Amino acid sequence: MPFKKILLGYDGSEPSKKALEKAIKLSKTLDAELHIVGVIKPFEFAAIDYIPPEEIEKYEEEELKKEEVILKEAIEIAKSHGVNATFRVMEGDPAEELMTYADENGCDLIVVGKRGKGGFKRLLLGSTAGNLVKYANQSVLVVK
Ligand SMILES: Nc1ncnc2c1ncn2[C@@H]1O[C@H](COP(=O)(O)OP(=O)(O)OP(=O)(O)O)[C@@H](O)[C@H]1O
Numbered sequence: 550m551p552f553k554k555i556l557l558g559y560d561g562s563e564p565s566k567k568a569l570e571k572a573i574k575l576s577k578t579l580d581a582e583l584h585i586v587g588v589i590k591p592f593e594f595a596a597i598d599y600i601p602p603e604e605i606e607k608y609e610e611e612e613l614k615k616e617e618v619i620l621k622e623a624i625e626i627a628k629s630h631g632v633n634a635t636f637r638v639m640e641g642d643p644a645e646e647l648m649t650y651a652d653e654n655g656c657d658l659i660v661v662g663k664r665g666k667g668g669f670k671r672l673l674l675g676s677t678a679g680n681l682v683k684y685a686n687q688s689v690l691v692v693k
């Protein structure tokens with residue numbers, strides 16, 4: 550069964566760069582769309598501290614900008630291989646947001662690296678990759 554809409558979870562880490570390469574090759578071979586999604590962490594603060602809303606807004610704007618730079622790099626790499634990919638920044642838990650994106654956009658394959666930027670080297674599989682394998686409705690390719 551061919552895949553027509555591929556979702557790549559991208560966090561800019563080395564394993565996710567490897568996953569990007571594979572996703573580019575797959576989308577060319579299968580003539581499939583490539584969607585690249587990066588998930589940023591929501592603002593976290595202790596309930597006792599008062600944080601002015603402007604500060605939260607500033608944090609979100611800065612995080613969004615940083616994430617867009619990372620995703621646009623991935624888009625450029627895809628473009629240099631002749632693949633026109635789309636990108637989107639989401640906010641929340643990475644695995645949950647990637648699953649939501651895949652469900653809402655009719656993606657039929659999710660591609661991720663085995664680890665990301667947060668992980669301990671000794672872990673074989675990061676929690677984002679693991680949760681996607683366990684809970685996603687779509688097939689998941691974990692690039693090693
Ligand atoms: N915030 C994110 N946005 C988009 N994709 C992500 C994000 N975090 C991880 N991924 C995808 O999942 C892959 C595996 O990363 P994962 O988060 O599972 O490992 P980790 O960061 O090493 O471990 P952990 O997050 O459990 O500490 C990455 O290579 C990337 O493809």
Ligand SMILES: [Mg+2]
Nearest residue numbers: 665666667677
């Ligand atoms: Mg991670």
